[in-house]
Amino acid sequence: MTHLIEAHNLSLHYGRKAALQEVSFTIPPGRVVGLLGHNGAGKTSLMKAMVGTKAVKGELKVLGLDPHAHRAELLQSLCYIPDVAVLPRWARAGDLITLMAGLQPRFSADRARALLRRTSVTERDKVKHLSKGMVTQLHLALVAAIDARLMVLDEPTLGLDVMSRKSFYEMLIDEWCDGERSVIISTHQVEEVETLLSDVIMLDEGRVVLNISLAEIDQRFVALSHDPEAADAVAAGHPLLRYRVQGRPAALFDGPPPDTISQLGQRLRPNLVDLFMALTRKPEIQAREA
Numbered sequence: 052m053t054h055l056i057e058a059h060n061l062s063l064h065y066g067r068k069a070a071l072q073e074v075s076f077t078i079p080p081g082r083v084v085g086l087l088g089h090n091g092a093g094k095t096s097l098m099k100a101m102v103g104t105k106a107v108k109g110e111l112k113v114l115g116l117d118p119h120a121h122r123a124e125l126l127q128s129l130c131y132i133p134d135v136a137v138l139p140r141w142a143r144a145g146d147l148i149t150l151m152a153g154l155q156p157r158f159s160a161d162r163a164r165a166l167l168r169r170t171s172v173t174e175r176d177k178v179k180h181l182s183k184g185m186v187t188q189l190h191l192a193l194v195a196a197i198d199a200r201l202m203v204l205d206e207p208t209l210g211l212d213v214m215s216r217k218s219f220y221e222m223l224i225d226e227w228c229d230g231e232r233s234v235i236i237s238t239h240q241v242e243e244v245e246t247l248l249s250d251v252i253m254l255d256e257g258r259v260v261l262n263i264s265l266a267e268i269d270q271r272f273v274a275l276s277h278d279p280e281a282a283d284a285v286a287a288g289h290p291l292l293r294y295r296v297q298g299r300p301a302a303l304f305d306g307p308p309p310d311t312i313s314q315l316g317q318r319l320r321p322n323l324v325d326l327f328m329a330l331t332r333k334p335e336i337q338a339r340e341a
């Protein structure tokens with residue numbers, strides 16, 4: 052198997068509402084994939100499909116399995132933190148380690164204890180006495196102690212402060228990613244995850260609007276910072292987005308603009324936030340703000 056996830060033409064409806072439409076992508080081993088999209092874009096629906104809690108139309112193989120038909124088998128090799136993840140409030144961290152050891156054959160209690168030592172949570176702590184950030188760290192220590200090949204994280208750092216978010220991602224990358232395992236993370240904190248990701252999938256209204264490696268972004272997209280006087284000439288090249296960088300007007304193009312336009316500005320490195328804005332903004336908003 053060359054890909055951990057193979058998705059082809061997935062669609063999902065809730066009544067008449069289309070949550071996913073013709074979604075296709077693959078995820079090979081050793082990747083850190085960001086799943087980005089505005090509220091309601093379809094991220095949670097796609098993650099539910101990946102872990103088999105939602106049936107979708109189309110072809111979906113996760114670790115070679117149909118997730119909906121073979122959920123129990125899949126969960127042996129996949130770990131998942133849903134957006135509504137809760138841990139039992141009465142339990143101590145140590146109890147949860149014992150519980151997991153009984154439930155999940157690939158879980159290592161020693162590894163969970165070692166991971167927990169990286170956090171401010173001790174085995175004696177009860178979940179109900181932990182802050183939101185500490186619960187998230189405990190949750191990650193528990194799932195990262197599973198010897199799995201794929202981790203699916205649905206907005207894992209929602210509601211955490213910046214330090215807690217940073218330490219969550221540090222632990223994930225240092226302790227779980229090993230070059231063979233892949234992780235897919237949905238988040239709204241586009242700026243923060245940019246340095247962690249190897250790839251990004253952007254969803255807009257249930258459709259994939261971009262599926263690219265971070266390395267390829269520089270090759271495909273061109274951002275130009277230019278003088279205000281050149282604004283009309285730059286706009287004639289139909290940029291995806293017009294915005295400002297350090298007070299100067301800038302424009303983002305999909306592919307190199309004509310030389311006559313390139314000469315009007317300085318090339319910048321396009322960042323993920325600008326791309327996200329360009330590809331997921333409603334056209335009528337773009338027209339109003341341009």
Ligand SMILES: Nc1ncnc2c1ncn2[C@@H]1O[C@H](COP(=O)(O)OP(=O)(O)OP(=O)(O)O)[C@@H](O)[C@H]1O
Binds near residue numbers: 091094
């Ligand atoms: N159980 C449901 N019943 C009806 N519609 C739903 C249900 N779950 C999701 N939807 C709709 O499907 C679409 C996609 O929702 P989804 O939760 O997958 O988006 P999301 O990208 O995860 O959003 P958020 O960032 O707000 O969590 C939305 O329009 C949402 O209203």
